[in-house]
Amino acid sequence: MEFLLAIITGLLYAAGLYMMLRRSLVKLIIGLIIISNGANLLIFLLGRITKGHPPIIPKGSEVFTEIYADPVPQALILTAIVISFGLQSFAIILIKRAYQAVKTDDLDEMNTIEEDIR
Amino acid sequence: MLIAILTGFIFAILLFFGGKRLVINKLALLPTLIPLGLFIYFIRFIGDISNQNFIYKTYEWIPSLGVNLSFTLDGLSLLFTLLITGIGTLVFAYTSSYLKGHPYLDRFYAYLSVFMAAMLGLVLSDNLISIFVFWELTSISSFFLIGFNNDSEASRKSALTALGITGVGGLLLLAGGLVLGNISGSFSIAEMLGQKDLIQGHEHYILAACLIFGAAFTKSAQFPFHFWLPGAMKAPTPVSTYLHSATMVKAGIYLLFRLSPLMGDTQFWNTTLMIVGGITMLYAAFHSIFRTDMKGILAYTTISALGILVFLIGLGTQESYLAAGVFIIVHALYKATFFMMTGVVDHQAKTRNVTELAGLRKVMLPVAIAGILAAISNAGIPPSVGFVGKDLIYEGTFHFEHSAILLTILAVLTNVFISYAGYVAGIKPFVGKLPEKFEKVKFPSIFLWLPPVLLGSLGFIFGLFPVLIQDALVKPILWSIGQDAAEVHLKLWHGFTPILGLSALTIGAGILLYFLLKPSQKLEHSITRFEKISPKSIMEGVNTVFMMFSAFWTRTFQNGYLRNYVSTIILFLIMLMGFTLIGGTTYHIDYASFAKLTIYEIVILFVLVFAIGLIVFAKSRLAAVVATGIMGYSICLLFVFYSAPDLAMTQFAIDTLTVILFVLVLYRLPKYLKLSDFKVRIRDGVLSIAFGALITILALEVLAQPVNSEISDFYAKNSYLLAHGKNVVNVILVDFRGADTMVEISVLAISAIGVFGLLKLRLKSVERYQK
Numbered sequence: 038m039e040f041l042l043a044i045i046t047g048l049l050y051a052a053g054l055y056m057m058l059r060r061s062l063v064k065l066i067i068g069l070i071i072i073s074n075g076a077n078l079l080i081f082l083l084g085r086i087t088k089g090h091p092p093i094i095p096k097g098s099e100v101f102t103e104i105y106a107d108p109v110p111q112a113l114i115l116t117a118i119v120i121s122f123g124l125q126s127f128a129i130i131l132i133k134r135a136y137q138a139v140k141t142d143d144l145d146e147m148n149t150i151e152e153d154i155r
Numbered sequence: 156m157l158i159a160i161l162t163g164f165i166f167a168i169l170l171f172f173g174g175k176r177l178v179i180n181k182l183a184l185l186p187t188l189i190p191l192g193l194f195i196y197f198i199r200f201i202g203d204i205s206n207q208n209f210i211y212k213t214y215e216w217i218p219s220l221g222v223n224l225s226f227t228l229d230g231l232s233l234l235f236t237l238l239i240t241g242i243g244t245l246v247f248a249y250t251s252s253y254l255k256g257h258p259y260l261d262r263f264y265a266y267l268s269v270f271m272a273a274m275l276g277l278v279l280s281d282n283l284i285s286i287f288v289f290w291e292l293t294s295i296s297s298f299f300l301i302g303f304n305n306d307s308e309a310s311r312k313s314a315l316t317a318l319g320i321t322g323v324g325g326l327l328l329l330a331g332g333l334v335l336g337n338i339s340g341s342f343s344i345a346e347m348l349g350q351k352d353l354i355q356g357h358e359h360y361i362l363a364a365c366l367i368f369g370a371a372f373t374k375s376a377q378f379p380f381h382f383w384l385p386g387a388m389k390a391p392t393p394v395s396t397y398l399h400s401a402t403m404v405k406a407g408i409y410l411l412f413r414l415s416p417l418m419g420d421t422q423f424w425n426t427t428l429m430i431v432g433g434i435t436m437l438y439a440a441f442h443s444i445f446r447t448d449m450k451g452i453l454a455y456t457t458i459s460a461l462g463i464l465v466f467l468i469g470l471g472t473q474e475s476y477l478a479a480g481v482f483i484i485v486h487a488l489y490k491a492t493f494f495m496m497t498g499v500v501d502h503q504a505k506t507r508n509v510t511e512l513a514g515l516r517k518v519m520l521p522v523a524i525a526g527i528l529a530a531i532s533n534a535g536i537p538p539s540v541g542f543v544g545k546d547l548i549y550e551g552t553f554h555f556e557h558s559a560i561l562l563t564i565l566a567v568l569t570n571v572f573i574s575y576a577g578y579v580a581g582i583k584p585f586v587g588k589l590p591e592k593f594e595k596v597k598f599p600s601i602f603l604w605l606p607p608v609l610l611g612s613l614g615f616i617f618g619l620f621p622v623l624i625q626d627a628l629v630k631p632i633l634w635s636i637g638q639d640a641a642e643v644h645l646k647l648w649h650g651f652t653p654i655l656g657l658s659a660l661t662i663g664a665g666i667l668l669y670f671l672l673k674p675s676q677k678l679e680h681s682i683t684r685f686e687k688i689s690p691k692s693i694m695e696g697v698n699t700v701f702m703m704f705s706a707f708w709t710r711t712f713q714n715g716y717l718r719n720y721v722s723t724i725i726l727f728l729i730m731l732m733g734f735t736l737i738g739g740t741t742y743h744i745d746y747a748s749f750a751k752l753t754i755y756e757i758v759i760l761f762v763l764v765f766a767i768g769l770i771v772f773a774k775s776r777l778a779a780v781v782a783t784g785i786m787g788y789s790i791c792l793l794f795v796f797y798s799a800p801d802l803a804m805t806q807f808a809i810d811t812l813t814v815i816l817f818v819l820v821l822y823r824l825p826k827y828l829k830l831s832d833f834k835v836r837i838r839d840g841v842l843s844i845a846f847g848a849l850i851t852i853l854a855l856e857v858l859a860q861p862v863n864s865e866i867s868d869f870y871a872k873n874s875y876l877l878a879h880g881k882n883v884v885n886v887i888l889v890d891f892r893g894a895d896t897m898v899e900i901s902v903l904a905i906s907a908i909g910v911f912g913l914l915k916l917r918l919k920s921v922e923r924y925q926k
Contacts, residue, residue: 046851047849052770085241088798092871108874109887116888121809
């Protein structure tokens with residue numbers, strides 16, 4: 038399964054990069070979302086995956102008695118998901134405002150239009 | 156001694172505050188006191204130095220790097236300090252009148268003071284690194300002085316050329332110093348001298364010598380780097396006098412002199428110096444006879460004189476060192492006189508063209524005297540000190556062990572040209588009939604004519620009584636480079652020797668040339684035709700190509716398109732990592748594990764692949780956003796399968812919110828356009844797939860490595876015992892790394908404020924885009 042997940046991760050990165058290279062601002066944001074998902078999956082995968090053993094200490098005991106999933110990557114990813122949401126929501130609203138101001142979501146037009154806005 | 160060096164810098168800073176008063180209150184003569192005071196300070200050392208009591212002072216600067224401010228005052232340094240401060244005094248006084256009432260006079264004095272201080276530091280330093288620092292400071296102050304008339308484009312260009320050439324030379328000096336320091340383990344020249352054999356036998360000796368040569372040849376305007384010096388004549392005349400004839404351009408000579416006991420006396424050192432010096436002296440002397448601008452003539456004769464000095468150091472005999480030492484004094488005296496005289500002519504008659512100037516003795520007799528004195532000393536006519544100097548040069552070449560005849564012919568030829576150029580610049584403007592347009596020329600002020608007359612007369616006093624400089628200056632120079640000086644006797648009259656014949660020949664041929672060859676525009680034109688193939692044009696060509704290349708480079712990589720930056724970075728990353736991975740990977744696919752896959756996992760993977768494909772190829776934006784949502788939920792399910800319930804919950808909530816946000820703003824956006832053509836899409840697609848493959852390979856590589864679970868074990872073990880929580884992920888976030896989580900929450904809060912602000916923002920009408 039690790040092998041397939043590694044391929045999926047690569048696929049996410051590839052799709053994310055491809056979307057980031059588009060001229061449309063919306064696609065850029067979508068690309069960003071895909072890449073951040075890919076990064077999460079990568080961290081998760083590199084922390085080794087375990088089926089059916091969440092890092093929760095079972096009732097009645099004080100420490101783990103059998104194998105458990107690595108909690109550190111999970112904590113990292115949790116932080117990453119939340120932070121990337123902060124970024125994404127801000128970016129999405131920013132596109133909206135930018136569109137209201139310049140009436141385009143084409144990055145190239147935004148580039149050249151700069152002098153016209155005072 | 157440190158104070159003496161720093162005085163110039165301190166004074167320059169003071170001028171920054173109160174400098175304007177110099178101009179307003181007519182205190183322009185005041186700064187002259189600085190070099191004068193320093194001159195008096197240094198001249199007191201003559202007694203010590205002539206008794207071989209050289210002075211060493213060391214101040215620690217960066218001891219950990221072996222860089223100390225160590226100063227040596229020996230014969231060579233003393234000569235240069237006296238030139239710097241002595242001629243400096245006259246130049247400062249001269250400037251007060253030459254640039255009278257100039258709005259930036261204070262600035263000019265500040266630059267001059269900085270230069271003077273840097274030059275003093277340069278000739279007094281014993282440490283190669285501090286020599287480098289002062290060396291570059293002289294280049295920088297020279298840059299400001301050449302470009303002083305900064306409203307003239309030619310001035311600015313010349314200043315840049317000079318800075319470019321001498322600045323690069325300075326870097327070569329640093330490199331050379333580092334090589335020498337590496338070989339000997341010290342940057343102090345005095346300490347290196349003890350390891351002469353080690354340095355000369357080292358495999359990097361040639362490299363070090365080449366670097367030092369590069370520094371010296373650029374600073375002292377040797378062929379083919381000479382062309383910055385004629386350009387530097389765009390500077391006001393006091394600058395040409397001070398920097399570009401008497402002191403700064405001799406810094407290279409000083410360096411060679413200073414290092415010759417250390418690096419000299421090898422075949423490579425001597426031959427290179429002789430060849431470069433020889434070419435320079437003849438080439439520049441030959442060029443000087445074609446010029447019509449007085450400063451142009453003087454610039455080329457200066458280059459020629461510097462060539463003679465390099466050539467003499469290259470000969471490397473006691474006689475040639477003696478000749479070089481005396482010639483430095485001789486040249487400084489007459490060339491500074493020449494320049495100051497030229498400045499007065501230019502200042503009063505408003506032209507420097509020798510074809511127009513004539514008969515000026517009738518309106519400015521003292522200046523004419525100065526010019527004629529300089530011309531006589533320059534031509535080596537007795538009883539000037541120039542005669543003594545020229546004799547010594549001929550003795551140096553004539554007594555050289557091999558090809559003496561050839562070298563002597565070379566020297567004679569050079570001197571004939573130089574003396575002709577001297578007559579043209581120093582005598583021609585003053586003799587003959589005064590043209591009408593110059594009849595109204597005013598008599599210059601005393602500070603303009605006195606300094607050149609003083610210097611010119613000094614040349615005759617030293618010529619009549621050479622013993623004055625013999626013990627005080629010349630012998631200590633030889634001592635300071637480890638030569639024997641007991642037998643040195645400077646004399647005007649040597650009796651009837653072949654040398655006397657050579658001198659007579661030089662003088663005669665020079666005078667003959669003066670009467671045969673009249674300077675004219677036509678003559679000048681005949682040589683400027685060849686400028687296309689001169690080193691200057693080649694350098695300019697190289698410059699142009701370099702500028703074009705950098706413009707191309709900037710346009711290619713700094714093109715203002717985000718996606719191009721991203722592609723460049725990713726492409727570079729792929730190449731870098733691909734190069735490392737080319738050696739092969741260590742991961743082996745465990746096919747047996749595929750059998751353990753459940754149907755849920757397979758379905759999720761397919762959904763994920765489908766969602767990704769949909770995002771990339773969707774025609775409508777809504778479809779893309781929905782697909783993004785599907786992708787998020789699939790990953791969410793993956794988290795569920797692989798024991799990460801907290802992640803699944805978070806991902807689920809966040810993904811829902813993102814999709815809602817997207818849909819909310821979607822209807823306001825323009826149509827989902829396909830903006831790129833097929834070719835671009837293929838290009839980006841290939842790049843993206845390569846990048847994805849790279850990530851996959853990297854992930855597999857890491858998976859093949861053993862895992863270190865030390866940290867996880869710590870958290871797992873202590874989660875309940877220390878923090879009394881059973882969900883380890885939660886405990887890590889809110890307890891062990893609680894502070895991090897709090898900062899994260901504040902990031903979210905800031906983002907929320909931003910979103911809120913953007914939503915509430917009402918654009919002013921001017922901010923709305925109107926097409």
